[in-house]
Amino acid sequence: MATFVRQYIDGCALCQQNKINTHPTAPGLQPIAATTTLPFKAVTMDFITDLPESQGMTSCWIVVDHNTTKGMVILPCTKEIDALGTAQLYHTGPYRRFGLPDSMISDRGPQFASRVMQELVKLLGVKSKLSTDGQTERINQEVEVFLRIFCAAHPDDWVNFLPDIEFSHNQRIPQGRNESPFFLMMGYNPRAIPAVTQTAEHPSVEERLKELQLAREEAKAAHELARQRMSERITSSFKPFTLRQKVWLEGTNIRSPTNKKLTPKREGPFAITEVLGPLTYRLKLPPQWRIHDVFYASLLTPYKETEAHGPTFANLPPEEVDGDSEYEVESIKGHRLRRGKYQYLVKWKGYSSSEDTWESIQHLLPNAAKIVTTYQQKNKIQDQTIPARRRR
Incomplete structure (x- = not known):
């Protein structure tokens, strides 16, 4: 009897759709193979948004070398930045140091998925891949964690310390590596602001040096804390979905026509019409839904139908x-x-x-x-x- 009850509950679509998932299984990190050893020839980029406003900026744009070095360039921006603004940021930051990349990996954000950006990279001869890469995703998320930790201590002037944050990342030896991104990019490790300096004759100079030293130490500490937090995501028991499998779609980013708190936690079930990658899937959505039909695996949950419960949705013909x-x-x-x-x-x-x-x-x-x-x-x-x- 107990087995029947469990199977009946497992097959209840309303339970699957509305219950809170207290044990979500995050998909594992899926690396994309490196194609060159030259720095910033294959890059990934992402935005970190909703930071405290500083000098009119509320977001950061980060570019990571996908291949050998894992070096990073970080620049401030606003949340409303578009495709052309993103292109200008690349010209301001990575381009003047490393030139154009051969390939670009990004998520499906509007800045990258827009026709303007896709047409631009095509004209420039840059291959664009709208996907998520496990290795770089981990770096991006690690950077986001330590940046938010740092911003909590400097909510009003974090923009001034972005060079220190970038420097701290590029001089640190990543886990599993023997050299820092700086060494792999330039062949040497640049000198950092020393932790102890001689007393300056002018108070303003000494005050500025202490401020920079403190920012450097805080960035280093935030980096280490972020690394510890992200190390928990290295392994995963995620099982990839298959073609035509039915899944639930998390309602986190779906606009609800009614009270958000009263709407189902998930929508569906929807059939997978195309497997675009180990973590990216195309779903068969209702025609009245005007949203992109490709989703990352972390937003999907398997739909279960058991013999004890039977089908929940009859899809009755008219x-x-x-x-x-x-x-x-x-x-x-x-x-x-x-x-x-x-x-x-x-x-x-x-x-x-x-x-x-x-x-x-x-x-x-x-x-x-x-x-x-x-x-x-x-x-x-x-x-x-x-x-x-x-x-x-």
């Missing part, structure tokens, strides 16, 4: 009424005004919440008149009722 396709309304979940007329968010019987659609009242009457009237009375909505049949 009934033919007077030659029209009629779907049964289960409930109305919300409403909105569009051009002075009400639209209702409809939950269809036998379908998951991802199939919910916005419908005018003409499409809901007369078959769903009782449900519509009850919802209008409960929410004190004054709306015209025009008898018509639902066409879908």
Whole structure:
């Protein structure tokens, strides 16, 4: 009996969709093979956003050498930066030191996935890969952790210390390496600001030196703390998804038409239509969803269907009424005004919440008149009722 109950609960789609995942399995780090030993010929880039405002800047743009050195360039920017602004940052930072890269790896952020950026890199002869790389992802996340730690101590003037943060990263010998990024890029390790200096004759000079020394020590400490935190993510029990497998999509980044706290934790289930990589998948989304259909594995959860529970979503075919396709309304979940007329968010019987659609009242009457009237009375909505049949 206990086994049957567990299987029944495991197969309940509503439980899978709404329960909090207290033991998420993060996908392991998947390295992308290096193709050259020259510095910054293959780069990855990412943005660290929502930092405390400093000199009008709220974000950082980091570029990491994907291949041998793992060196980093970091520049301040705003969260609203676009593709052309990103290109200008590259010209200001890495380009003047290393020239153009041969290839570029980035996530699917709007700055990188836009047509402008893709056309630009094509004209420049740079290969663009919209993906996530395990090795560099770890470096990026490590940099983000220590940058946020550092910004907590310098919320107003962290922009002034970005050179120290970059220097601290490039002079440190990474775990599993024998040389620092500086040595691999230039053949030597540049001198850092010494921890102890002689007393200066001018107080302002001595004060500035102490300030730089303190910033260097804080950056070093933040780096070590970030490294310790990220070391926990080296291993993973993640099992890759397969073609046509059904998965749940985390609702974290999905805009909800109703109260976010009351919406399901996950949407779906959706079938995987294409395996783009070990951690990247294309899903078959509802046609009314106007979002990109490629997602990282950390946003996906396997959909389970057990014999004890049976299928949750019947996906009932429409009934033919007077030659029209009629779907049964289960409930109305919300409403909105569009051009002075009400639209209702409809939950269809036998379908998951991802199939919910916005419908005018003409499409809901007369078959769903009782449900519509009850919802209008409960929410004190004054709306015209025009008898018509639902066409879908």
